[in-house]
Amino acid sequence: MKNRLNWKYAIGALCFLSMMYSCTSNFDEYNTNQYEATDEMLAGLIKIGAFFPTMQADVVPTSDVDANEFQRAQNLAGDIHSGYMAAIGTWNYGNNASQYNLAYDRWNDVAFSVAFRKVMPAWKEVKDKSREEYPEVFAVAEIIKVEAMHRITDIYGPLPYLKFGHGEITTPYDSQEVIYKSFFDDLDKAITTLKNYVANYPSSKPLKKYDMIYGGDFAKWITFANSLKLRLAMRLVYVEPKLAQQYAEEAVKSGVMQTNAENAFLKSNLGISVFNPLKICWDSYSDIRMGALMESFLVGYNDTRLPMYFQESALGGYHGARLGNSIYNKTAYEKLSSPNVMENTPVQWMVAAEMYFLRAEGAIRGWAMNGDAKKLYEDGIRTSFEQWKASLGSYLTNSTAKPAAFVAKAGSGSVSASNSLLPTITVPWVENDDFEVKLERILTQKWLAIYPDGQEAWTEFRRTGYPKVFPVLTNRNSSVIDTELQVRRLPFPQSEYDTNEEEVSKAIQLLGGNDNGGTKLWWDKKVRK
Template sequence: MKRYLSNINKPAVWNSMLLAGTVLLGASSCTKNFERYNSDNTGVNTNLESLIRHEQRAIYNFSGGGDPNSFQLQQNLNADCFSGYMMSANPFGGNTNMNYALVSGWNGEPFKVVYLDVLAYVAQMKQLKVDEQYPPVWAVAQITKITAMDRATDIYGPLPYSQAGGNKTGIPYDSQKDIYNSFFTELDEAVASLKSFISSGQKLPFDFGAIDLVYGGDFNRWLQFANSLRLRLAMHIVKVDAVTAKAQADKALDPAAGGVITANSGNMNIQIVGAGFDNPLVHIAQSWTDINIGASIQAYMSGYNDPRIGKYMDKSTDALPALNGQYKGIRIGSTVLKNDYVTYSTLNFKDGKTPSFNSTTPVQIMTAAEVYFLRAEAALRGWTSAGGTAQALYETGIQTSLDQWGVADANYITDATSKPAAYADPKNAANNSPALSDITIKWEEGVTPERKLERIMTQKWIAMFPEGQEAWTEFRRTGYPKLFPVVNNNSGGLIDSRIQVRRLQYPQNEYNTNAAELNKGIQLLGGADNGGTRLWWDVNKGNF
């Protein structure tokens, strides 16, 4: 059973800006027959299929195949837990991210992945002149890059972006504001390219559908995802720059842009194909038994009698009568021993005739339900481009999620009495907590905008499961849903238990190899390089 625990205190062996030394050594000539490219001397395979698929898989990293060590550190032992979705029964030696003793040897992984498994591969495509010869393919590569890079900047804050791949050392950091503005500009270019290609009726000289792990070469669906991604990014910045947020949301929702995702057939999922690849979250839960369900998601869904609960999680197998056959998550920061807590609920990979999760379950990045909830918030803010009332879009978001998971409940949307449940741990009462919210499901028109937003965000959070990265971002942005705080906070006062983790610290290797520019980046961050410092868009003020 593979573990990263042995690497907790080891310095990183990669150079964060290895990108600069590799991507500029690409193939010296181009040919339209990508199938005949050989691997270059950087170790990056220049076959277009390999480049595209590697980049797509690296969003939620399982690019190397085999066991998903990278994903465990890229997301699972940080955002998946910070979002309230998950918690590990494995103590991993005691002081870890789960009790806010943020582990430097773990938390450099998202940084490494975005440069060496995303930007490096995009740069290889640039070297092969994919942008000139196959504009729609380049547009897909750019959209994928933005998806991955947004996750990285929303983890750390300022990052090298505009000049990444230039010099081998001394790579400048961009502010998060500038990075977001670059995203919007790049989405303009990608959307224009896709619209032009689609309207032209032209065909590529090769089968892109056989390469594309997301939409099977359907550029119309890539266009809708690009617009939906723009809407997501716009909403991220609404508290820090409401003018730009509205302008970008209006652009995303303009029918002339090509539309957003409106049906589950348009969900942004990465397919699991090829020898040696499996769903990394399922692998960690099933094969390693390293991750369980978090107390927050279990308590909300139990309290709501949510029909999706059995799709999301399995029932406890513990022998204790208070646990056996019950849905029971683990509260973040609990003192755990694996033999005691591994029997609590985990992903549903075994309950029922057709468990929801298996080794080939596609990796979920964005769903139609999320887009409806984004539009519901836009309508709540008075943005007429939302295309409906906040209530109608909220209710459609819930129904779309129920449809996605194949469950039916005629009364769920109109339930005005069910509330999130309290949490009780039969094995340790120190982990108990009362419910922190009394928000119900049924829409209420005559309440404050803040109360309406809590209702939207709570259902959005439930619907986005198990994608913890975006769920953590939205919790930080809005404060919703109200998550159980960490039981044991071992941050030494750096992270406030009440407002919870706001970011991850920069990798030690950046201090070793790019210190001067990193220190400028920390100045752009506007606070200390620790888990308690807020990002640019994470403004400490009300939502309205």
């Protein structure tokens, strides 16, 4: 990790905040009733509008002036544990999170810290200043909060969540079950509020000057909220299947994403330049490269998204690395394929392709998903290829293409074609396959489609066991983390033990196991055969 200031973001953010909080010559412009919002509402929004980009910037941590927060909260967590990428830094010669030394240098503190220092305080400001007077504005803040905080509970489990900001000296933790059920309540209320607002004011966009995702388009926020509800509903399938089905069917009926025009990305606008921190991780830091499993799938399937996802290696072709090598010198690893993410690449929250795969999974479970599994599965693939402007060709019908054997070009960990670690799943839909084969096929293509969001990919791997991610080469924590099952969560931050110890002790009881990387989360209940 090196220090590199993201000056474009910092300067843009300061200008934006200054604009929002100052009474300037632009005041009349903001008070102009251009979108059916009242003058009074627009004037009131000046006091709270800036908190929206503050929240949005750290759903995936991007607001740090360098990439250290993103690197530790996302890249050296979900991105590597999902199999998308391999850490090649020499931190402690590999004895770090990439080898399941999860306590190394307090990396596991960072996702928690970002959420509770940045996202939640901004949400509370919006709540306190808009919940009664501008419920439609608060509804959007609620959706953003759920999008941010489901990622955090899916990392740790219980969180000091529902009583955040209540003025207590210490904040009690809530179980993940309670947190998840509050998510659905919040989303349902937000969807209802926004639907009512859109029905009454169809062209109104009071958040147009503050919303970096959809430009204040409440109709798109409704679709996003339904899509998020579907994502979270599927999380419940092995712990509360009836509730999972209920929420999933409600979401689909209400309307989830269907086109790439509805995709949710954080990107430069509103005078703020968003610098994608993954660019720093692979370039300036030179700490991350393509994961071995990504190479196996993309090369084996002749997937034309490959050059969109990764850059050609210095060795020619596309090459990744296994996670968990002991790295004393990363020169050889630096020659491998880097993510094809540049400084202006939008930061991904959710894409429409994911919704088709979620609906396909619901369909094979017998749920009402407004389509049959085969069509939904294939539409998910088509939508992803369209998103990346890649040629589909014979991808859907090539029944001989399978994940390719992996030959390590740096470090160790080659996987031969006969090795049981190598997945054998093919792409074409086969109606007569049994349930688990269909599920693996859906989840494998979903894993490929939601790249580079490693946090969501890691969560879905934990939920379903698919795709079959290569296990870590060296497990420094084998006494508590099963190498085959792989890491299930991150331990609570040391900072919480330092400042909120009594409540952390209670949280461990809510967790239902020891505070380590081997304890499963509330929704992680699938029985592995």
